[in-house]
Amino acid sequence: MELWEIFSVFFKIGLVTLGGGYAMLAILQNDLVRRLKWLPGEKLIDFYAISQSLPGLIGVNTAMFVGWHKARTPGLFAAALGVSAPSIIVILVVAMFIGNFLHVPAVKFAFNGVRAAVAAIIVDAVFAMWKSGVKDKPTFVIFLVSLAALALAPTMSPVIPVVAGAIAGVAVKTAAERRAAAQTGGGPR
Amino acid sequence: MIYLTLIWEFLQVGLFSIGGGLATLPFLYGMTDRYPWFTREMLTNMIAISQSTPGPIGLNMATYAGYAAAGALGGVVASLALITPSIVIALVIVRILDHFRTNKYVAFAFYGIRPAVTALIAFAVLGIAQVTLLRAGAPDVASMFDYRRIALFLLLVVCIRKFKKRHSAWFLLAGAIAGLLFKL
Known part of the structure; x- marks a missing residue:
């Protein structure tokens, strides 16, 4: 059955994807485009690009678009559940047993080192995001204002900066567009 | 009821975490202030486990957080709550796919969202650095x-x-x- 096939293909993909994001794109390219020929490569890149700009997880979003492409709404659900199920199962198993190990001194030392590595990985991610997100004066101001707001109200919901950023982005860009139109003599855009 | 709290919290995470797994971090970090589910130290362990197990990191973190809060069922509930907004949005977006991609206001909004999300994650890093690199009670x-x-x-x-x-x-x-x- 087609839906079962979609579920099982994405279950396998969810199982072998370590680290999400880019790793997953490579696997999708190989499995869905080259091997199974479910969709052309450009279509996959399109789905991936849109997934990045939508809320939620990039891997799950991409899987849902492919599922929809293959079998419309039921396919979308089959893909979403298929790609999510392995990580839910694996993490539950890990979570059930890790508590027993965290008290062992060797495990404690290892995790202290691992936490330093996690901090380093996230710092690196912030560098990368800075490069793609903070490009000019307005975005720099949005960054600073968000950071200052968080420093003043550390328990503020992350929803607030995200929504305020969206509003500021639309306002700044629309104003810039108007200014550009006025400078060219108010002619048509 | 703890399951309803989990659903409410993770629906928000699913709806407002834009830009992949680490974008869920500020939300989880905020939960350490408001709920007794897990500590900041545990959250950092959680990130490490999520990064080295299969599947999308955000989903791993939701499962782990839900488990820490309310056991295996909590893990499943949090994960499903996390992906529900994505499913709803995907169902809408697939129908207007090409229009969404070329809409200039969508692009404008993301121009402003990106630096805000950068600030959110940078701020979360400070908290993680605190539990990782400093000694408590020195x-x-x-x-x-x-x-x-x-x-x-x-x-x-x-x-x-x-x-x-x-x-x-x-x-x-x-x-x-x-x-x-x-x-x-």
Whole structure:
């Protein structure tokens, strides 16, 4: 059955994807485009690009678009559940047993080192995001204002900066567009 | 009821975390202030486990957080709540796909969202650095800093920049080995 096939293909993909994001794109390219020929490569890149700009997880979003492409709404659900199920199962198993190990001194030392590595990985991610997100004066101001707001109200919901950023982005860009139109003599855009 | 609280919290995470797994971090970080589910230290362990197990990191973190809060069923409930907004949005977007991609206001909004999300994650890093690199309850400022962990952290930041193509699991493994060797 087609839906079962979609579920099982994405279950396998969810199982072998370590680290999400880019790793997953490579696997999708190989499995869905080259091997199974479910969709052309450009279509996959399109789905991936849109997934990045939508809320939620990039891997799950991409899987849902492919599922929809293959079998419309039921396919979308089959893909979403298929790609999510392995990580839910694996993490539950890990979570059930890790508590027993965290008290062992060797495990404690290892995790202290691992936490330093996690901090380093996230710092690196912030560098990368800075490069793609903070490009000019307005975005720099949005960054600073968000950071200052968080420093003043550390328990503020992350929803607030995200929504305020969206509003500021639309306002700044629309104003810039108007200014550009006025400078060219108010002619048509 | 704890399941309803989990659903409410993770629906928000699913709806407002834009830009992949680490975008869920500020939300989880906020939960350590408001709920007794897990500590900041545990959250950092959680990120490490999520990065080195299969599947999308955000989903891993939701499962783990839900489990820590309310057991196995909590893990499943949190995960499903996390992906529900994505499912609803995907169902809408697939129908207006081409229009959405070329809409200039969508592009404008993301122009402003990106720096805001960068600030959110940068702020969360400060909290993580605090539990990772500083000693809690130190008698004075000088003994507050854990110099060996700070050195390991800085070394790893340089390594990650240098070996970009390596999977994060390698850096976590390096951290674990260093932690064992030097009894950090």
